[in-house]
Amino acid sequence: xxxxxxxxxxxxxxxxxxxxxxxxxxxxxxxxxxxxxxxxxxxxxxxxxxxxxxxxxxxxxxxxxxxxxxxxxxxxxxxxxxxxxxxxxxxxxxxxxxxxxxxxxxxxxxxxxxxxxxxxxxxxxxxxxxxxxxxxxxxxxxxxxxxxxxxxxxxxxxxxxxxxxxxxxxxxxxxxxxxxxxxxxxxxxxxxxxxxxxxxxxxxxxxxxxxxxxxxxxxxxxxxxxxxxxxxxxxxxxxxxxxxxxxxxxxxxxxxxxxxxxxxxxxxxxxxxxxxxxxxxxxxxxxxxxxxxxxxxxxxxxxxxxxxxxxxxxxxxxxxxxxxxxxxxxxxxxxxxxxxxxxxxxxxxxxxxxxxxxxxxxxxxxxxxxxxxxxxxxxxxxxxxxxxxxxxxxxxxxxxxxxxxxxxxxxxxxxxxxxxxxxxxxxxxxxxxxxxxxxxxxxxxxxxxxxxxxxxxxxxxxxxxxxxxxxxxxxxxxxxxxxxxxxxxxxxxxxxxxxxxxxxxxxxxxxxxxxxxxxxxxxxxxxxxxxxxxxxxxxxxxxxxxxxxxxxxxxxxxxxxxxxxxxxxxxx
Numbered sequence: 001x002x003x004x005x006x007x008x009x010x011x012x013x014x015x016x017x018x019x020x021x022x023x024x025x026x027x028x029x030x031x032x033x034x035x036x037x038x039x040x041x042x043x044x045x046x047x048x049x050x051x052x053x054x055x056x057x058x059x060x061x062x063x064x065x066x067x068x069x070x071x072x073x074x075x076x077x078x079x080x081x082x083x084x085x086x087x088x089x090x091x092x093x094x095x096x097x098x099x100x101x102x103x104x105x106x107x108x109x110x111x112x113x114x115x116x117x118x119x120x121x122x123x124x125x126x127x128x129x130x131x132x133x134x135x136x137x138x139x140x141x142x143x144x145x146x147x148x149x150x151x152x153x154x155x156x157x158x159x160x161x162x163x164x165x166x167x168x169x170x171x172x173x174x175x176x177x178x179x180x181x182x183x184x185x186x187x188x189x190x191x192x193x194x195x196x197x198x199x200x201x202x203x204x205x206x207x208x209x210x211x212x213x214x215x216x217x218x219x220x221x222x223x224x225x226x227x228x229x230x231x232x233x234x235x236x237x238x239x240x241x242x243x244x245x246x247x248x249x250x251x252x253x254x255x256x257x258x259x260x261x262x263x264x265x266x267x268x269x270x271x272x273x274x275x276x277x278x279x280x281x282x283x284x285x286x287x288x289x290x291x292x293x294x295x296x297x298x299x300x301x302x303x304x305x306x307x308x309x310x311x312x313x314x315x316x317x318x319x320x321x322x323x324x325x326x327x328x329x330x331x332x333x334x335x336x337x338x339x340x341x342x343x344x345x346x347x348x349x350x351x352x353x354x355x356x357x358x359x360x361x362x363x364x365x366x367x368x369x370x371x372x373x374x375x376x377x378x379x380x381x382x383x384x385x386x387x388x389x390x391x392x393x394x395x396x397x398x399x400x401x402x403x404x405x406x407x408x409x410x411x412x413x414x415x416x417x418x419x420x421x422x423x424x425x426x427x428x429x430x431x432x433x434x435x436x437x438x439x440x441x442x443x444x445x446x447x448x449x450x451x452x453x454x455x456x457x458x459x460x461x462x463x464x465x466x467x468x469x470x471x472x473x474x475x476x477x478x479x480x481x482x483x484x485x486x487x488x489x490x491x492x493x494x495x496x497x498x499x500x501x502x503x504x505x506x507x508x509x510x511x512x513x514x515x516x517x518x519x520x521x522x523x524x525x526x527x528x529x530x531x532x533x534x535x536x537x538x539x540x541x542x543x544x545x546x547x548x549x550x551x552x553x554x555x556x557x558x559x560x561x562x563x564x565x566x567x568x569x570x571x572x
Contacts, residue, residue: 029169031204040181042142044070051173067108070137082136144168191360210247218377231380232340234472244332252362259315262354267344271337279331342446349378388466391532397466402484404457419457421449445469489533
């Protein structure tokens with residue numbers, strides 16, 4: 001079984017004739033600063049000896065050196081195999097390598113002497129030795145008592161500082177390999193630390209381990225300012241960005257695997273990867289792996305994309321091979337495009353997440369994997385409802401009014417109107433195909449596109465409730481223009497101005513939105529836009545009451561004239 005992972009090396013071995021011995025029964029404690037709670041460290045004794053001081057100095061040395069309990073003990077002796085591996089490594093080493101000076105070692109004392117004389121400051125060789133030691137320690141031979149102490153301190157400025165520590169106590173004088181317990185990590189949110197080689201006394205070390213992290217953001221343009229939330233029209237293109245950070249001990253690894261796992265929400269559909277590059281600490285592009293805008297763009301070998309439904313994954317098999325000049329301060333940037341579909345949620349956040357799987361064991365061949373916490377981004381879209389009613393009686397709803405919806409944008413110093421194309425009952429009845437799928441009743445009122453040609457705009461007519469619903473709108477200002485008034489009513493002279501104003505609230509990874517609506521610059525209580533219609537003016541017409549009065553009066557005058565004529569004849 002491969003021994004656990006990632007190593008900080010510190011070696012002090014000095015031999016001198018003038019020394020002072022410590023008590024034979026003295027034991028020591030190693031304190032390891034700031035480990036995570038899941039870390040379980042173990043100590044294995046490689047060499048045993050007497051820990052002594054050089055007279056007149058604070059320098060400590062290990063004398064009378066023999067194999068420690070991890071190499072030789074009752075029923076086992078790994079010293080020959082250990083020395084054979086060291087000889088093989090020393091023989092194969094370059095002539096100028098400190099490892100070369102270990103050729104010919106044949107005992108614990110000789111090996112310790114040569115390490116102390118030649119390799120105390122060469123971390124690369126110490127790493128190689130630590131890996132060899134780790135292969136040959138006797139299983140179950142760990143020594144000392146392990147204890148984790150969580151210690152979070154709140155400083156005066158309110159900042160919380162992790163001062164947790166892990167101790168291994170009761171250690172006799174000797175030279176120790178200290179490492180994480182095999183398979184002790186859950187595989188998430190952590191990485192193994194480098195092996196620690198130590199000549200024991202009471203001392204404290206800070207392990208060199210680090211994990212990457214990832215941030216997800218979103219924007220409506222590929223080169224704009226990416227944030228954790230953005231709003232869109234349905235059918236708009238959303239651009240997502242992954243910003244992958246690297247561990248501070250990246251160069252401790254021989255190979256480094258790095259893979260993004262992304263999950264898109266309902267209402268958002270993957271289109272393509274747009275850009276993959278390495279970003280420097282100043283935000284500039286250090287190295288480009290892929291740019292879809294370039295002619296004949298192809299991803300290089302060693303970068304593998306996998307798209308499976310809502311899952312969008314991108315794997316770097318070995319970052320150290322793909323870009324040998326990569327630094328721990330660099331960042332991996334990936335941008336991809338997606339389309340907001342007619343399945344989009346209204347007002348509710350469409351949340352998608354990403355995490356990174358990464359190499360977490362600098363002492364093995366890269367097979368150990370860790371996982372970062374997820375990070376999320378949110379897409380939003382909105383809805384407005386039209387309520388058409390009689391100006392004198394709000395309860396009287398008006399059917400049959402027809403409208404078009406548009407917004408304005410300045411292009412080349414000219415105002416251009418974009419008219420909404422909306423899924424209507426007629427389209428549903430015909431099962432028309434929009435973006436590859438037939439529309440159905442659930443799609444009624446979805447704004448699926450925009451056109452600058454008013455003749456191609458969707459005509460929106462109010463139903464028996466005087467209502468129109470429009471779904472899938474971005475924030476901004478829209479105009480509702482009446483093109484046909486209900487029977488008996490006047491056509492509206494000016495369009496209704498409608499403004500959608502979202503306000504976002506962030507609480508950790510959670511984002512909520514409050515949406516305010518204005519109609520003709522007046523605040524609304526909801527997303528329902530009230531539109532009044534006045535009936536036509538009443539003018540005098542033939543056949544009305546005035547004509548009847550003339551008829552009655554004329555009849556009276558005729559009768560009066562006849563009576564006067566008869567009376568006159570009788571008088572004569």
